[in-house]
Amino acid sequence: MLVAVRGVFAAKGAEIVGIGIDQAAKVEEFARTYGVTYPVLIAEPDAIELMRRLGNTLGGLPYTVVVDRVGAVAHRRLGALTRAEVEGVLEGLLR
Numbered sequence: 001m002l003v004a005v006r007g008v009f010a011a012k013g014a015e016i017v018g019i020g021i022d023q024a025a026k027v028e029e030f031a032r033t034y035g036v037t038y039p040v041l042i043a044e045p046d047a048i049e050l051m052r053r054l055g056n057t058l059g060g061l062p063y064t065v066v067v068d069r070v071g072a073v074a075h076r077r078l079g080a081l082t083r084a085e086v087e088g089v090l091e092g093l094l095r
Contacts, residue, residue: 001083005090006038013069014090019043021061068093 006016018040020027031040043050048059055076056063066075066089075089 001081002086003035003037005083005086008087009090009094012090012094014094015039017041019047021047066090066093 002016002018006014009016016038018031018036018038019042020030020040021043022030024042027040027042030036051063052059054063054065054073056078058078060078062078062080064075064077064081065073068074074093077085
């Protein structure tokens with residue numbers, strides 16, 4: 001779903017970036033298996049603490065943070081997102 005959303009919104013100035021909280025080889029395998037075309041970063045050991053500071057007090061995954069062009073948090077969500085939710089957030093930011 002994120003690959004498809006990126007295909008629509010990249011031309012409008014939005015970018016999808018994944019952050020893998022696992023070993024690099026496992027993240028690379030996941031990206032290949034699922035055809036991930038957006039950038040995926042490998043988190044350092046303090047990534048869970050960063051998620052908590054960004055509002056994920058439970059430390060659960062998936063956790064999504066959407067930041068605007070100046071780096072301010074515009075949306076947070078613990079749990080899976082729907083395509084409509086992602087598109088709605090991005091459309092609101094790109095107006």
